[in-house]
Amino acid sequence: MACLLTGMILTSCNKNTADTKSSPQRLTKAELYADLKAFNAAHAVRPECSGFWSCLGKVAAVAGADITGAAAGIVGVSEAAAALGIATGGTGAIVTMAAGGAIAGGGASYAAAKAVYTAVAPNEEKYGDLNLDIPLEFHPLSDVGIKHNNAMYNIFFGGQDLNNSYYTGTLGVDREYLPIVNSEIYQRKVQMASELGRDYVASGFDYAFLTSRAYETGLITDDMRQILYSFLEAYGTGADMENVINHYISIVDRSELTDIERKALIGGFIVASQSPYVFYNNVTEK
Numbered sequence: 001m002a003c004l005l006t007g008m009i010l011t012s013c014n015k016n017t018a019d020t021k022s023s024p025q026r027l028t029k030a031e032l033y034a035d036l037k038a039f040n041a042a043h044a045v046r047p048e049c050s051g052f053w054s055c056l057g058k059v060a061a062v063a064g065a066d067i068t069g070a071a072a073g074i075v076g077v078s079e080a081a082a083a084l085g086i087a088t089g090g091t092g093a094i095v096t097m098a099a100g101g102a103i104a105g106g107g108a109s110y111a112a113a114k115a116v117y118t119a120v121a122p123n124e125e126k127y128g129d130l131n132l133d134i135p136l137e138f139h140p141l142s143d144v145g146i147k148h149n150n151a152m153y154n155i156f157f158g159g160q161d162l163n164n165s166y167y168t169g170t171l172g173v174d175r176e177y178l179p180i181v182n183s184e185i186y187q188r189k190v191q192m193a194s195e196l197g198r199d200y201v202a203s204g205f206d207y208a209f210l211t212s213r214a215y216e217t218g219l220i221t222d223d224m225r226q227i228l229y230s231f232l233e234a235y236g237t238g239a240d241m242e243n244v245i246n247h248y249i250s251i252v253d254r255s256e257l258t259d260i261e262r263k264a265l266i267g268g269f270i271v272a273s274q275s276p277y278v279f280y281n282n283v284t285e286k
Contacts, residue, residue: 026256029223035251036230043239061205064232066109066275068210069193070148071228071268072219073097073104074141076189078260080180092174094140094263099171100181101267102147104193109275110155111197112205130242130273134266135253141267145274147171152278192217207232224261227252228268235272245269 027035077100081088088097134142151171173181180186196214203209207229215225227248234244252265 025254027251027254028256032251032255032257033226033230036227036248039247039251040230040234043234043237043244060236060238060276062109062112063235063272063275064205064207064210065112065197065200066105066148067232067235067268067272068105068214068220068228069108069196070101070105070144070271071224071264072108072189072193072196072214073101074264074267075220075224075260076100076104076186077180078263079189080183080186081177083185084179084183086177086180091140092177094138096173096177096180097263098141098144098147098267099173100186101141101144101264101271102151102171103181104190105148105268105271105275106151106155107190107194108197108200109152111194112201113152115198115201128274128277130245132242132270132273133246133249134270135249138249138253138263138266141263141270144267145271148271149274149278152275189219192219207236220264221258221261223257224265227265231265231269231272241273245273 074097077097078088081093081096087093128145132142196210196217196219199213200206200210211220211225211229211232214220214228215222220228231244231248234248235241248269249266252262252269255262257265
């Protein structure tokens with residue numbers, strides 16, 4: 001996969017994604033949680049370290065901050081847009097959600113990563129190759145993981161301020177949506193996500209603490225808390241990661257969760273497919 005590096009600004013590469021139609025039938029929350037419980041039980045055994053995903057170690061723990069922060073960032077964009085009276089139904093608005101998720105996730109994971117990692121010489125191995133089935137409704141979110149990795153790469157190696165990514169073109173935010181990411185509401189969410197990352201480190205990278213604190217501080221809803229915790233439990237095993245991520249995308253898409261909850265969670269799952277690569281290949285443990 002060829003990617004262009006100009007200075008410290010990276011162009012996005014297309015991920016391996018397949019478009020699927022969102023299901024018109026909605027699972028109740030009881031059905032959703034029962035499914036995830038059964039799915040996790042079937043994926044509870046951590047495999048031997050024999051490939052990228054099963055050998056991640058601390059990278060998977062740090063990625064927990066990415067995933068939760070990205071979901072919180074998408075919620076933050078929605079809240080800021082509502083306060084400003086900006087519609088969020090179009091493609092441009094969803095692309096802005098992807099950018100907002102990338103930055104908030106970056107803030108959370110940078111705070112976590114710098115506690116355990118040191119940046120090394122950058123290389124081109126910064127994108128993953130999982131094949132994800134993204135429902136058409138969520139296609140504008142499909143490159144949120146790549147946008148997140150670009151932002152993290154520029155922060156680690158280019159000394160770029162977290163928010164500068166909005167203005168480089170890297171994240172693709174149209175001018176009409178810049179008031180959302182510049183708003184006090186959204187910027188406060190980014191700050192809170194960074195604080196969440198630091199608190200997560202202090203907790204010893206505890207997934208339950210991470211998701212509960214995100215809920216208690218208003219970054220995510222209680223349903224999001226429960227689903228993110230369930231996802232992180234399965235994600236942390238490193239078992240059959242493509243299947244894990246695709247299952248969570250599919251089941252959340254088919255659920256009766258709110259539109260913004262589904263967007264935020266699926267955006268977080270997409271970040272989960274990419275985040276480990278930028279850390280695994282470009283940093284070393286302290």
